[in-house]
Amino acid sequence: MLAAAVLAFAFSPLSHGPLARAAPAQSERAFFIGDMVRLVPQRELPFQPRETATPVLDDAGSRLYVGTNDGWVRCRFHGRTAWSWRAGGSVLAAPLLDRDTLYVASADGKLTALNRITGEVRWSSDLHEELTTTPTLSGGRLYVMSSEESVTGVDAETGKSLWKFHRDPPAGFTIRGNSRPRVSHGSVFAGFADGSLVALGPADGVARWVRPVSGTGDYLDVDDLQAPDEEARVYVASSKVGVVALDAATGNPLWTAPLPGANHVLVDGPRVYASGKGALVALGRADGKVLWKLNLGNDRYATPGAVSGGLLLLSLDRGPLIAVDAVTGRTRGAFDPGSGFRARRRGAGRTPQGEGRAGRVVGVSGWQGGGRGRGACRSGQGAARGAGGSRAGGRALRAAGAHLSRPGRRAGAVPGAAARARAAAGADRGGDPLGSAPVASRVALLRGGRSRAHQARGGTVLTASFRHIRGIGPMRERQLWMQGVGSWDALPEGMVLAQRLDVKLRAGVTESRAHLAADDLDFFARALPETEHWRLLPHLVDQAGFVDVETAEEVTVIGVLDAEGPRSFVRGRDLHEFPHRAARWRAVVTFNGTAFDLPHLRKLFPGWQPPAAHVDLCILLRRLGEAGGLKQIEPRLGLHRPPHLAPLSGTDAVWLWRAQREGDPAALRRLLEYNLHDAFHLRPIAEIAYNRMLRRSRMPATAMPVTERGALLYDVSRAVERALQ
Structure with a gap:
């Protein structure tokens, strides 16, 4: 019988040990915890921590690579940190490990290749857009999605950007986050916030077909997709209509299974597993018929899952890790690390790795049939997504790109006093993902009025812009405006953001003034996403x-x-x-x-x-x-x-x-x-x-x-x- 062990650093006086293990049902063995390590000290956590990047384990099972919201990527070797490297922005999705290279996409727009043994940078490519998904590697090219609804193809050896495909977000409400591109049957498949699935040519990024799968209205997002190599089908999770199976060659729909709020899909054997609002379902792969349905509770969402040894392993957003019988849909065990899970469960050998919201890595061992499963290896390549607001469960919303959060499930927390107000702002239709704001500003915007910050006109958009500063994305830029920081000159003396980010903000404003005084506008063109060059x-x-x-x-x-x-x-x-x-x-x-x-x-x-x-x-x-x-x-x-x-x-x-x-x-x-x-x-x-x-x-x-x-x-x-x- 396997033993249980918990390793946690004493950064907090509170206990963060695993919950007591419930007795398994007759003839079943519930999993238990093999290791739990805190990577981010309690004192450095934001007001409401949300880690969305899945840990990555190498084939030997000896090195674990973990990216966190504070921008650090750490290599854990036999339980100790072998090296650490810091990106210029948050690491929102799992790194990609391929042979001796670790590819890291970060929120500052950079895709970086690291030596996986030493952590040394091999190359870094600035794509100028917030990167929100794990890169996909195929045929010597990397494909990565951004929050600007763009897919970029990058040469895996040199980091050179090869092409970019962009779709505009719809005018209504959408879900914060992006689906990871998939490569199969000679095409790159990508899902977009306007409810479209697109097949692209891998070499040139030219669209071979575009298929709307979500109809019209709000929440049209294609939240997740799978394109298995063994059959010419693509399976997508549409937040509006549910799970849709399409022909990979033509994009023609084959069947649709209704599932409100569908956010993840996993294909394994004869079944398609999908999660949505309050439910986890298994569908017949051939016809989409419901085989079983598990109630997750009102308005609860699951993170992406992995299948191994006949068990579907996944977690409830901000809730426990659960094991579900893949055939019957019965729950076989649960574990709560004390602060809930946010990232995908990754199957590898006998120890799937998960990451808690509060910066802990948990290794789970000893479930029934604990060998490496075919579904676990395949599904483990994906990642939870979204800048602070993963589509995994929190279901952060955005109104034409302006991110809103449902009460009790706030996404994209920004440290600092103003962020603790935690109300999200909406912008009028179309445009950039402009983010959180205090409550008073939110009410004015949703009613079509203007907050006090926007009644004062003067200067140009450039001197009111903060997007070009490292670490300042659309949400934080909107937050600054709503706090009354309507231009570089309006930046007050006291801190307006968390300390590390506030230092970056002030240094960026000083640098911006110098470049503008020198008429160096190319500096801003290189720092801003091309969609913001207006x-x-x-x-x-x-x-x-x-x-x-x-x-x-x-x-x-x-x-x-x-x-x-x-x-x-x-x-x-x-x-x-x-x-x-x-x-x-x-x-x-x-x-x-x-x-x-x-x-x-x-x-x-x-x-x-x-x-x-x-x-x-x-x-x-x-x-x-x-x-x-x-x-x-x-x-x-x-x-x-x-x-x-x-x-x-x-x-x-x-x-x-x-x-x-x-x-x-x-x-x-x-x-x-x-x-x-x-x-x-x-x-x-x-x-x-x-x-x-x-x-x-x-x-x-x-x-x-x-x-x-x-x-x-x-x-x-x-x-x-x-x-x-």
């Missing part, structure tokens, strides 16, 4: 290039508007002069340039590098609820084209190019007019979008004046004539 517009709009590219199998015309006025660059005439003109720009503004214009320009001019600041108006307008292409959006913003250009589209631009090659001079004139109208409309659209983002996000800054079109129309006509000469 904040730089007031400083760069007069030094930006507004660019539109036309193609017909190859780039044919490049239309630009900059400080020198509008100009067309035409293939066969002066296309080669574009890099010289673009070298003067400090920013580039496009419509869908992330996916279209910039890739074409990089291919055409391999030595050309665009400016660090890039504002993609397609992405920005989607966040503002503007659907459709540029020609559909322009009239809604009060911008109209001449009657002879209004009916034209991108397809017509291709035919116009072919017609001019066949000798029709009028076709080239029409193409240049069409292209330059695309380019010069980008400036007023950028200014309008900037002002609407201010109103929607309630950032304490001044609106931009919108450029008049009259003088530009005359300049466009002159530019067309020059290009035709």
